[in-house]
Amino acid sequence: MADIVVFGASGGIGQHLVRSLSADHTLLGTYHSADPGSLAEGAAYHALDVTDSGAVNAFVAGVQDQLKRPVLVYTPGVSPDVSTHKIEDADWERALATNLSGAMYVTRAMLPIMREVEWGRIVYLSSVLARRGTPGTVAYSTTKAALGAMARVVSVENATRGITANALALGYYDVGIIKTISEENLQKHVLPQIPQRRLGDPQNITEAVQFLIRSDYLTGATLDINGGMVGV
Ligand SMILES: NC(=O)c1ccc[n+]([C@@H]2O[C@H](COP(=O)([O-])OP(=O)(O)OC[C@H]3O[C@@H](n4cnc5c(N)ncnc54)[C@H](OP(=O)(O)O)[C@@H]3O)[C@@H](O)[C@H]2O)c1
Numbered sequence: 526m527a528d529i530v531v532f533g534a535s536g537g538i539g540q541h542l543v544r545s546l547s548a549d550h551t552l553l554g555t556y557h558s559a560d561p562g563s564l565a566e567g568a569a570y571h572a573l574d575v576t577d578s579g580a581v582n583a584f585v586a587g588v589q590d591q592l593k594r595p596v597l598v599y600t601p602g603v604s605p606d607v608s609t610h611k612i613e614d615a616d617w618e619r620a621l622a623t624n625l626s627g628a629m630y631v632t633r634a635m636l637p638i639m640r641e642v643e644w645g646r647i648v649y650l651s652s653v654l655a656r657r658g659t660p661g662t663v664a665y666s667t668t669k670a671a672l673g674a675m676a677r678v679v680s681v682e683n684a685t686r687g688i689t690a691n692a693l694a695l696g697y698y699d700v701g702i703i704k705t706i707s708e709e710n711l712q713k714h715v716l717p718q719i720p721q722r723r724l725g726d727p728q729n730i731t732e733a734v735q736f737l738i739r740s741d742y743l744t745g746a747t748l749d750i751n752g753g754m755v756g757v
Pocket of ligand 1: 532533534535536537538539556557558559573574575576600601602623650651652653695697698699700701703
């Protein structure tokens with residue numbers, strides 16, 4: 526049993542993770558604008574803007590006594606849909622802050638706890654778009670690729686301390702951010718790119734997180750869970 530903090534527990538995937546992991550682990554979730562209410566019995570939720578490093582430090586200091594076997598799952602992500610030659614500073618900076626700086630802030634805040642107990646698991650939710658060029662995704666793809674680099678650096682810095690850090694490069698799942706894509710776009714442009722011709726079931730993400738919690742020799746990796754998209 527581990528003590529899991531899901532950052533972004535109000536999102537589609539975050540909600541699924543809290544519900545599906547709470548039977549075997551203790552769960553803390555954070556949300557930004559949307560209080561998820563009671564997702565799972567025993568799970569507790571805290572409002573947190575991950576782009577505010579002071580707030581991140583205060584949150585982690587407040588819950589650290591509950592983290593005996595700490596697991597960090599980072600899900601916050603935003604995806605401005607705009608070409609590189611048109612992107613506004615505000616869109617770029619919001620994506621950088623939410624998708625990337627927040628991941629570093631929560632990692633930096635939780636690592637001392639993990640190093641102290643000599644055990645920890647860090648999982649960043651990345652994307653297949655970290656690996657392929659897709660128009661209109663400069664901020665999203667760049668930040669998601671950087672999460673893979675973050676996992677590699679954090680993994681080697683902490684490899685002898687019982688801590689692993691990995692990223693999950695997700696394809697398209699039937700939950701959350703995908704709901705912003707129109708049905709027509711989904712049928713014409715998204716499904717044809719997926720060799721399995723279907724969206725992913727979020728339970729695949731839960732199973733990957735469970736596997737990463739159990740595994741003590743898999744670290745610094747980016748795992749593709751996408752119905753076969755890489756290289757297509
Ligand atoms: N769904 C997919 O098919 C898919 C595919 C590939 C990768 N991913 C990645 O998986 C992750 C989760 O995706 P999702 O579909 O669950 O997305 P989602 O439903 O849009 O949820 C996004 C989450 O990010 C949180 N968030 C946004 N800004 C924040 C901030 N400043 N501080 C704290 N939290 C903030 C949101 O909180 P509030 O709602 O409370 O504001 C929400 O919990 C994302 O990083 C996404 O890029 C998803």
